[in-house]
Amino acid sequence: MKSYQGFLIDLDGTVYKGTEKIDEAITFVKELEKRKLPYLFLTNNSTKHPRDVAEKLKEMDVPATTEQVFTTSMATATYISELKPGARVYAIGEEGLHFALEEQGLEIVTEDVDFVVMGLDRDITYEKLAIGALEIRKGATFVATNGDVALPSERGFLPGAGSLISVLSVTTGVEPKFIGKPEAIIVEQALEVLGTSKDETVMIGDNYDTDILAGINAGIDSLLVHSGVTKKEDLAKIEIQPTHTMESLAEWTLE
Template identity: 35%
Template structure:
């Protein structure tokens, strides 16, 4: 554990690692205090595209923890950066929330319900058959299909709920299109995180609760991996995977030294 604690940078997932919905998980205040007091570089890297860094900062503040906006990076920001590089000044039809829409606006994209270049899907609570119908029409007319992340489910204080991968499935089935997902485990997301942290992979660890996104992202990026059992993955699930994390902890509080 000492070698892990001596890492200079930590990339942490949020849902299932820091909180469940609006409930802060045990050990999180101590973990964040340790990161700050130890002058660690750290970034909360979330596949969720619902909220902006400012909204995540405000949410953490409401939960009793103060973390600057610069410490948050979302799949919405990664998706917007990817699309801006692919099609500068393009247009999109979005099934998603304000965090995704604002990220796309910020890189010069416009909303378009007539002939968009892309259909972009993220987490949303305003999912409807009407939106699916419009998205299918756009895809059949040539719009490319983009997902902010491939997560099929996510944790909440009410239990496991559908995520972007589940919302995307009807569109893929109805159109025959294959979505391109920008969020974890796409290496783009990890490279963006390391650039934002100004950290080398050798001095960094990734902490997450999902084998199929967080842990595989770390393995494929050659970053040390820490699986926490506070989210969607249980120890009994590990046998299903052909790869394993470097560390398995109950929660992020276990990273804090006993004296810390």
């Protein structure tokens, strides 16, 4: 197998499933660390602070620092900051989104806003949606962290960011700019953070529709691991295949 110099790695379904470790993936990450091969965890979870994501990984014995976590909230904040440094942003989301926006020096406000940015918000209220809709109608640019419509949980599939975001797109008729996987934008930003080039980096994940399509859309190699969402039979119907497909990351021999 090609000897990649950079690794973008999805989390849920790839490194763990909920609270359960995926041992082969953890062994693989440890091997990357041992060989000093750069890797970055790339997640569409917009709600968490990267420090807390790293903490969870460390508790699972996965070598991870806060700097090795890149969330879609961080990608979203970077995207807005590049368009308009110090922009006025109305944010509907959780701690991870607010942290990322503030870290990029963006102003979190409720009026005269340049951007309405929305992610998963389990404290959603009608008033938040009302302000978002009014500001988009007044001309604010609408940006969304990710389009995942369902959120796996122990209770079953709960509403994901994409379904909450549809309130604003349906009521205003304005589609948001999506940032998270499968968009190329989050992968391109992750490569900047990782410091590797497109042709030497691979995107690893369990979900064809987000992880693998993100790799394909960004023009980098991809590896689908059948430890989560996408099954062998799902892949059979798909035209553009991942670069590599494996049952588990134990199959991958680093050279």
